[in-house]
Amino acid sequence: MADETTTAAAPEAVESPESANEEPQKPIDPDFEPEIIVFGCHYCAYAAADLAGSMRLQYPTNIRMIKLPCTGKLEIIHLLKALEAGADGVYAAGCLEGECHYLKGNLWARKRVEYTKKLLEEMGMEPERVEMFNMSSADGPLFAQRANEFTERIKRLGPSPVKQAKKAPAAKEGTPA
Amino acid sequence: MITAERKPFEEILELLEGKEKVLVAGCETCVAVCLTGGEKEAEILAAELSIKAKEDGRTLDVDHISAIRQCEWEYLDAIAEKVEQYPVVISMACGIGIQSMAERFPEKLVLPAVNTNMLGMPQEHAVWIERCGACGDCVLGVTGGICPIVRCSKSLLNGPCGGSHDGLCEVTGPNKEEIPCAWQLIHDKLIAQGRQDLLMKVTPPKDWSKSNSGGPRTMVKEEAKPV
Numbered sequence: 001m002a003d004e005t006t007t008a009a010a011p012e013a014v015e016s017p018e019s020a021n022e023e024p025q026k027p028i029d030p031d032f033e034p035e036i037i038v039f040g041c042h043y044c045a046y047a048a049a050d051l052a053g054s055m056r057l058q059y060p061t062n063i064r065m066i067k068l069p070c071t072g073k074l075e076i077i078h079l080l081k082a083l084e085a086g087a088d089g090v091y092a093a094g095c096l097e098g099e100c101h102y103l104k105g106n107l108w109a110r111k112r113v114e115y116t117k118k119l120l121e122e123m124g125m126e127p128e129r130v131e132m133f134n135m136s137s138a139d140g141p142l143f144a145q146r147a148n149e150f151t152e153r154i155k156r157l158g159p160s161p162v163k164q165a166k167k168a169p170a171a172k173e174g175t176p177a
Numbered sequence: 178m179i180t181a182e183r184k185p186f187e188e189i190l191e192l193l194e195g196k197e198k199v200l201v202a203g204c205e206t207c208v209a210v211c212l213t214g215g216e217k218e219a220e221i222l223a224a225e226l227s228i229k230a231k232e233d234g235r236t237l238d239v240d241h242i243s244a245i246r247q248c249e250w251e252y253l254d255a256i257a258e259k260v261e262q263y264p265v266v267i268s269m270a271c272g273i274g275i276q277s278m279a280e281r282f283p284e285k286l287v288l289p290a291v292n293t294n295m296l297g298m299p300q301e302h303a304v305w306i307e308r309c310g311a312c313g314d315c316v317l318g319v320t321g322g323i324c325p326i327v328r329c330s331k332s333l334l335n336g337p338c339g340g341s342h343d344g345l346c347e348v349t350g351p352n353k354e355e356i357p358c359a360w361q362l363i364h365d366k367l368i369a370q371g372r373q374d375l376l377m378k379v380t381p382p383k384d385w386s387k388s389n390s391g392g393p394r395t396m397v398k399e400e401a402k403p404v
């Protein structure tokens with residue numbers, strides 16, 4: 001794994017197509033620090049995050065990672081609950097396609113993320129607030145790159161409408177725990 | 178099993194307009210198996226409603242629950258304590274469950290979150306196909322086990338019609354998908370069974386009064402009634 005990391009140190013700049021969406025650019029609020037939840041799988045994403053740490057790579061402190069045995073464990077409700085609780089963005093990070101430790105967990109996760117995007121659209125929220133990324137356990141630099149890209153994306157989108165409404169004086173807390 | 182599809186979110190929002198306390202009620206039987214209205218889906222809808230309300234800056238007290246079977250009094254009793262706390266219930270059960278809920282809790286506003294669409298079978302994972310129209314007078318015994326009522330686009334009893342080509346029906350599905358001609362299937366099956374003589378028999382007009390065309394039906398099993 002050690003020598004793989006040296007080759008992985010220069011990942012190709014593969015910004016996902018969603019983030020390249022040509023939306024009318026909102027001015028970025030320099031004070032906005034997004035809260036981002038990452039559901040990472042044990043075998044690849046979490047290991048990649050670890051590696052990014054040991055390589056002393058910088059990535060934003062905005063991300064909070066929740067370890068799953070496999071992204072196949074990720075349910076639609078987990079993505080929604082994160083957003084409901086006020087996360088500005090959520091992404092799943094799983095193994096490379098075809099290399100899932102549990103064979104197809106990451107493919108299931110991708111489908112669920114895609115479905116959640118549709119639900120967000122129905123709710124009038126930007127579907128770009130949820131995403132699915134793939135990486136191998138040797139992809140420490142890619143892990144950092146994805147974290148940077150996604151944080152930038154959410155900064156461009158601004159705070160989640162849930163959070164904004166929460167702050168608005170008219171809004172009251174209504175949902176039972 | 179009974180299958181149902183969730184109504185568009187927009188329609189659900191319209192039904193719930195102005196409501197501030199809502200319970201989403203799933204059912205753990207048919208609608209759970211067809212991945213539309215079980216506890217999981219009820220929780221998802223409740224989360225969507227909560228997010229939408231927060232986005233709009235509205236107050237909404239929303240939660241979810243699921244009955245083992247929403248179409249039976251006993252199982253409605255089991256969730257009564259929770260239901261009692263909400264003036265509005267949006268049900269994800271089939272039409273039977275929704276009506277049972279409305280009848281069991283007459284003081285509640287009970288609304289549908291799904292469109293009940295058919296009696297179908299899971300053909301493969303996540304694909305359901307209509308298999309029975311509950312016509313009340315089953316003809317499968319003379320049609321090789323293939324239902325002409327719902328699988329033939331015209332519900333013909335003495336098919337096929339002139340629209341049958343290369344095993345396909347002239348009618349296509351709502352998404353332009355090809356439909357196998359039920360009468361071609363029946364024909365092939367009866368020949369394979371050596372029962373082709375059945376194809377020469379003329380089936381008289383069906384007594385549709387046994388279907389829902391005869392008005393609401395009731396089934397009573399006297400021998401099983403409590404003494």
Ligand code: SF4
Pocket residue numbers: 308309310311312313314315316317324325326327
């Ligand atoms: S013939 Fe009637 S009862 Fe039999 S499968 Fe078809 S619709 Fe159902």
Ligand code: SF4
Pocket residue numbers: 328329330331332333336337338339340341342345346347348357358359360361
């Ligand atoms: S083509 Fe076959 S299935 Fe279609 S209407 Fe005619 S007999 Fe029925």
